[in-house]
Amino acid sequence: MASTTEQAAATTNEAAQSAAPRRSVTLRLWRGDADGGGLVDYEVPALEGEVVLDVVHRIQATSAPDLAVRWNCKAGKCGSCSAEINGKPRLMCMTRMSTLPQDEPITVSPMRTFPVIRDLVTDVSYNFTVAAAIPAFSPGPREADGTYRMAQVDIDRSQEFRKCIECFLCQNVCHVIRDHEDNKQYYAGPRFLARLAELEMHPLDNLDRRRYISEQMGIGLCNITKCCTEVCPESIHITDNAIIPLKERVVDARYDPVAWLGRKLLGRKPPKSATAVAAVAPLWRDRGAEHAGAGSKEA
Amino acid sequence: MPELERHDVDVLIIGAGGSGLRAAIDASATGARTAVVCKSLLGKAHTVMAEGGVAAALGNVWPEDNWEVHFRDTMRGGKLLNNWRMAQLHAQEAPERVLELEEWGALFDRTPDGRILQRDFGGHRYARLAHVGDRTGLELLRTVQQRSVSLGVEVFMECKIIRLLHGPSGEVNGAVGLWRESGRFVVFSAKAVVLASGGIGKTWKFTSNSWESTGDGHALALWAGADLIDMEFVQFHPTGMVWPPSARGILVTEGVRGDGGVLRNSEGRRFMFDYIPDFYAKETADSEAEADQWYGNKRDFRRPPELLPRDEVARSINAEVKAGRGSPHGGVFLDIASRRSAEDIKRRLPSMYHQFKELADVDITSEPMEVGPTCHYVMGGVRVDGDTTASTVAGLYACGEVAGGMHGANRLGGNSLSDLLVFGQRAGRYAAEHALGIKGTTIVDEAQVDAVCNEALGCFSAEGENPYALHQDLQETMQALVGIIRTESELIQAKERLEGFAERAAAVSVEGHRQFNPGWHLALDLQSMLAVANCTTGSAIERKESRGGHTRDDYRESDPDHFGKVNMVSRLHDGVVEVSESPLPTMPEELQALFEEGH
Numbered sequence: 001m002a003s004t005t006e007q008a009a010a011t012t013n014e015a016a017q018s019a020a021p022r023r024s025v026t027l028r029l030w031r032g033d034a035d036g037g038g039l040v041d042y043e044v045p046a047l048e049g050e051v052v053l054d055v056v057h058r059i060q061a062t063s064a065p066d067l068a069v070r071w072n073c074k075a076g077k078c079g080s081c082s083a084e085i086n087g088k089p090r091l092m093c094m095t096r097m098s099t100l101p102q103d104e105p106i107t108v109s110p111m112r113t114f115p116v117i118r119d120l121v122t123d124v125s126y127n128f129t130v131a132a133a134i135p136a137f138s139p140g141p142r143e144a145d146g147t148y149r150m151a152q153v154d155i156d157r158s159q160e161f162r163k164c165i166e167c168f169l170c171q172n173v174c175h176v177i178r179d180h181e182d183n184k185q186y187y188a189g190p191r192f193l194a195r196l197a198e199l200e201m202h203p204l205d206n207l208d209r210r211r212y213i214s215e216q217m218g219i220g221l222c223n224i225t226k227c228c229t230e231v232c233p234e235s236i237h238i239t240d241n242a243i244i245p246l247k248e249r250v251v252d253a254r255y256d257p258v259a260w261l262g263r264k265l266l267g268r269k270p271p272k273s274a275t276a277v278a279a280v281a282p283l284w285r286d287r288g289a290e291h292a293g294a295g296s297k298e299a
Numbered sequence: 300m301p302e303l304e305r306h307d308v309d310v311l312i313i314g315a316g317g318s319g320l321r322a323a324i325d326a327s328a329t330g331a332r333t334a335v336v337c338k339s340l341l342g343k344a345h346t347v348m349a350e351g352g353v354a355a356a357l358g359n360v361w362p363e364d365n366w367e368v369h370f371r372d373t374m375r376g377g378k379l380l381n382n383w384r385m386a387q388l389h390a391q392e393a394p395e396r397v398l399e400l401e402e403w404g405a406l407f408d409r410t411p412d413g414r415i416l417q418r419d420f421g422g423h424r425y426a427r428l429a430h431v432g433d434r435t436g437l438e439l440l441r442t443v444q445q446r447s448v449s450l451g452v453e454v455f456m457e458c459k460i461i462r463l464l465h466g467p468s469g470e471v472n473g474a475v476g477l478w479r480e481s482g483r484f485v486v487f488s489a490k491a492v493v494l495a496s497g498g499i500g501k502t503w504k505f506t507s508n509s510w511e512s513t514g515d516g517h518a519l520a521l522w523a524g525a526d527l528i529d530m531e532f533v534q535f536h537p538t539g540m541v542w543p544p545s546a547r548g549i550l551v552t553e554g555v556r557g558d559g560g561v562l563r564n565s566e567g568r569r570f571m572f573d574y575i576p577d578f579y580a581k582e583t584a585d586s587e588a589e590a591d592q593w594y595g596n597k598r599d600f601r602r603p604p605e606l607l608p609r610d611e612v613a614r615s616i617n618a619e620v621k622a623g624r625g626s627p628h629g630g631v632f633l634d635i636a637s638r639r640s641a642e643d644i645k646r647r648l649p650s651m652y653h654q655f656k657e658l659a660d661v662d663i664t665s666e667p668m669e670v671g672p673t674c675h676y677v678m679g680g681v682r683v684d685g686d687t688t689a690s691t692v693a694g695l696y697a698c699g700e701v702a703g704g705m706h707g708a709n710r711l712g713g714n715s716l717s718d719l720l721v722f723g724q725r726a727g728r729y730a731a732e733h734a735l736g737i738k739g740t741t742i743v744d745e746a747q748v749d750a751v752c753n754e755a756l757g758c759f760s761a762e763g764e765n766p767y768a769l770h771q772d773l774q775e776t777m778q779a780l781v782g783i784i785r786t787e788s789e790l791i792q793a794k795e796r797l798e799g800f801a802e803r804a805a806a807v808s809v810e811g812h813r814q815f816n817p818g819w820h821l822a823l824d825l826q827s828m829l830a831v832a833n834c835t836t837g838s839a840i841e842r843k844e845s846r847g848g849h850t851r852d853d854y855r856e857s858d859p860d861h862f863g864k865v866n867m868v869s870r871l872h873d874g875v876v877e878v879s880e881s882p883l884p885t886m887p888e889e890l891q892a893l894f895e896e897g898h
Contacts, residue, residue: 033814049543051658061767065818066811070340072509075549075654077437078343094657117480118815128341128456136449137404148401149413155406159431162406162438166342202404 030109033118053092068119079167084109089169089231111172130192139204154203161198163234170228176221187218190228190238197242210253304485308334309734311489316344318699319495320443321723323452331731336455338511349436350552352428354713355393360417361425366390371893376422376608377707378847383886384685385705389721396720405442419557422608422711433552433650462751463523464743470693473743475751482813484752488741490734493726494697502828503674504778505548513824514831516701520681525690527869528703529679531838532848535783537612539673541630546658548673553712556605560635564624571604574615610709610847613672630671678706687729698726708847758822763806766822786852790840834869837878
C-alpha cells in the first residue's frame with residue numbers, strides 16, 4: 001500500500017485538477033403521472049463526485065420542488081431510488097455522474113414495468129402482493145440448549161439471497177412481466193423466486209414449497225435470460241444460484257423416476273414434504289385482481 | 300372539508316423500522332387490531348443502515364460474557380446517565396430477542412461449532428455483536444418485516460403522521476396522517492399509539508441518516524404534551540465518509556476498526572494513543588505493539604484505543620483535524636488495507652468495499668479511507684417507563700431511537716439493534732394490553748382533525764420561501780453551532796436563529812399540487828425538525844458540563860455532583876419548549892455493586 005502521506009498528495013492533486021472549469025450537465029427527466037407525461041430537460045452546474053440522485057435532488061431544491069422521487073439511504077442499502085438511467089435499470093444513488101457521457105443529456109425515467117404514480121415514482125404494490133403470498137419460514141424446534149446449530153457452509157447460499165435490498169430492478173427488467181402485464185398474476189418474478197430459493201435452501205426450514213412454486217409462482221415462465229442477474233446492484237447470482245437450482249428442485253419433486261420408484265417401493269414420503277403448502281398459503285392467482293389496480297397501500 | 304378516509308384500530312404504530320415492526324409482531328399476537336404507518340415503502344427504514352451487529356450477551360465466543368457485564372458496559376458507555384432499568388432489561392432480554400430472530404428465518408454468521416458468531420465493538424468488553432457481514436440491520440429488518448407480513452399485520456405505506464389526537468382527559472386517541480402518494484388526509488382512531496419513528500439526523504448537515512429521520516416522533520410526543528429527556532445528547536459517529544462531497548456523512552461501520560482498521564493522521568501516526576481518557580486507561584492498550592497483539596489474543600492483551608466508545612473517538616478525530624493534521628478533505632485516514640488481506644476485507648466488510656468503490660472510487664483493500672464524524676443517532680427522546688415503554692401521556696408509548704434513557708449520554712455500537720428488539724417487543728405488548736383494557740369505541744375530536752388539515756394545507760396559499768432553502772439554513776446552523784463541540788455563546792446564537800426560522804417556517808410556500816409533492820412533505824417535516832432543534836439547543840445550553848455526546852468547550856469537565864445526577868427534560872409550555880432538570884432514577888444497590896467490584 002502507498003503510505004498515507006503519498007496517498008494524501010495524490011488525492012490533493014486529483015481534487016485540484018477537477019476543481020478547474022465549471023461545466024454544466026443536462027438531465028432529461030420523465031415528468032408526468034398516470035394520465036401521461038414526457039421528458040423535460042434540466043440544466044444544472046456539474047459538481048465533482050456526484051451521483052445521479054444528487055443532481056436530481058439539486059433540481060428538486062432549485063427549479064422543480066414538486067419533482068417526485070423515492071429515496072432513503074443514499075448508500076445503496078435500501079433500494080428505493082430505482083430508475084432507468086439512459087435506458088438501463090439502476091439505482092440513482094449508486095450511479096456516479098462521471099461514469100455517464102456528460103456531453104449529451106442523461107435520461108432518467110421511471111421503472112417501466114410498474115404503473116407510474118408521478119414523475120419517477122411508480123406503483124410497486126405488485127411486489128408487496130407477491131411477498132404476502134410466500135409461504136412463511138417454518139423451522140423445527142430448537143436444540144436442547146435453546147439454540148439452533150447451522151454450519152456456515154450450509155447457509156452461505158441463502159445468505160447470498162438475503163443480501164437483496166428489494167430495489168425491484170430485477171422485477172422491472174424481467175421480460176416475462178415487463179412486456180406482458182397479464183403475466184403478473186401468474187408469476188412471482190426474480191426477486192421472489194430468489195426469496196423462495198432462500199427458504200428452500202434454508203437448513204432449518206421444514207416446508208416443501210416445490211409444488212406451490214411450480215403451480216402458483218410460475219417458475220416455468222422464466223426462460224433464464226439472466227437479465228435480472230445483470231441489473232442486480234448487490235451482484236446476487238439470481239439466475240444461476242437461485243432460479244436454476246429451484247427449477248431443478250421443482251422438476252425433481254415431480255418427475256424424478258428414481259425418487260418416484262423409491263417412494264413407491266419403500267413407502268417413504270418425498271424429502272421436505274411435511275406440509276402441503278398450497279393449502280397453507282393464500283392462492284396467489286386469486287389475488288391478481290388486487291394488484292391490477294393502482295394504489296393499494298396495504299402489504 | 301370533504302369526507303376523510305378513516306381507520307379504527309386498537310394499536311397504531313408509527314414507524315416500520317426494526318422497533319415498529321417488532322412492536323407490531325407482539326401487539327398483533329395479543330389479538331389487538333394493529334396497524335403500522337410508515338413514511339416510506341415497507342422495508343426501506345433506516346434500520347437497514349445498521350451495519351456492525353446486534354449486541355447480546357450470548358456468550359458464544361466468550362463464555363465469560365453475561366448480562367451483568369453487558370449492563371455495566373452499557374452504563375459506562377452512557378456515562379452512567381442511562382435509565383438503569385432500561386439498561387438492565389436490555390442486557391437481560393437481548394439474547395432471547397436475537398435467538399427468536401433465527402426462529403423467524405434470520406441467518407447470522409456462524410462460529411465453527413454452528414452457533415451465532417459475535418464480533419468486537421467499541422466499549423463492549425467481550426466480542427458480543429451477532430452479525431451478518433456488515434449488513435446486520437438489513438437482515439434484522441427483513442426478518443421482522445417477513446414475520447409481520449406472514450402474521451398479516453396491516454401496513455400503511457408512504458403515509459406521514461402530522462399530529463396526534465387527544466381525548467377529553469389528554470390521553471392520545473388517534474392521529475391525522477397524509478398519504479404522500481395522493482396528498483389526501485387520513486384519520487386513525489386508536490386506543491394506544493406506539494411511536495417507533497427513529498431519529499433526528501436530518502436536522503444536521505452531515506448525517507448518516509436518511510430523509511425520513513426528521514424527528515417526527517419526538518415532535519409528535521412533544522406536541523401531545525409528553526416529556527422528552529436528554530435531547531442534548533446527539534451521537535456523532537466517528538467514521539462517516541468525507542469524500543466525495545455528495546457522500547459526506549454516509550456511515551463507515553465501526554466493524555472496520557473491530558476487524559483491525561486503525562486511524563491515522565496526515566503524519567501517519569496512530570493518534571488514538573494520544574487520547575486515552577483515564578476512565579478507560581486500565582483496559583486500553585498504550586502501545587501499538589500491545590494493541591496489535593490483542594486481535595489475536597484478546598485474553599492477555601488490552602484493546603486498541605480505536606475501539607474506545609464513539610464519543611471519545613469522534614472528539615479525537617475532531618481535535619486532530621482542528622490541529623491541522625487531517626486528511627485532504629477534512630477527515631482522518633482509516634486504514635485497513637495495510638493490515639488485512641484483500642480477501643479478508645472483502646469477506647468481512649463487503650458493503651464497505653462496495654460503498655467506497657461505487658461512491659468514492661476508492662479501493663479499501665489497497666488505499667486508506669478518509670473519514671470524519673457524522674451525525675448518527677440521538678440518545679435523547681421520549682421519556683418512558685423502563686418496563687412498559689409508556690410515555691408521560693396516557694395511551695402513548697415509544698420504543699427504539701425515539702425513546703430516551705436507554706443509552707444515557709452515549710450509545711455503544713450494537714446496542715441500537717438490541718434496543719429496538721427488546722423495547723419494540725415490550726412496547727407492542729404493553730400498548731396492546733392498554734388498548735385491550737379500554738372498552739367502547741374511540742371517538743376522535745373532529746375540531747382537532749379539521750385544525751390539523753387546515754394548517755397542513757396552509758403552505759399552498761402562503762407566499763413565503765421554498766422549504767428547501769429553510770431546511771438548508773437550519774442544517775447549516777445546527778452543524779455549525781450545535782455540533783460536536785459547543786459553547787454557550789454559539790448555542791444562544793443558535794437559539795435566536797431558530798426563532799427566526801420558526802417565523803420563516805410559518806410562511807413557507809409550496810408549488811404544484813398535492814399528489815406526491817416532496818416540497819410539501821419537507822415543509823411538514825420542517826416543523827418536526829424545528830421542534831427537535833429547539834429541544835437539543837435548549838438542553839445543551841442548560842447542561843453546563845461535558846459528558847458523552849455533549850461536549851462543552853466552556854465546561855470541559857464532567858460534573859458528577861450535579862449534572863451527573865439529573866436529566867434535562869424538554870416540555871412544551873404555551874407553545875414554547877421549556878427545559879428543566881429532573882433527578883436521575885436511583886440504581887438499586889445490587890446493580891451499583893457491579894461497578895464497585897472492579898469487573
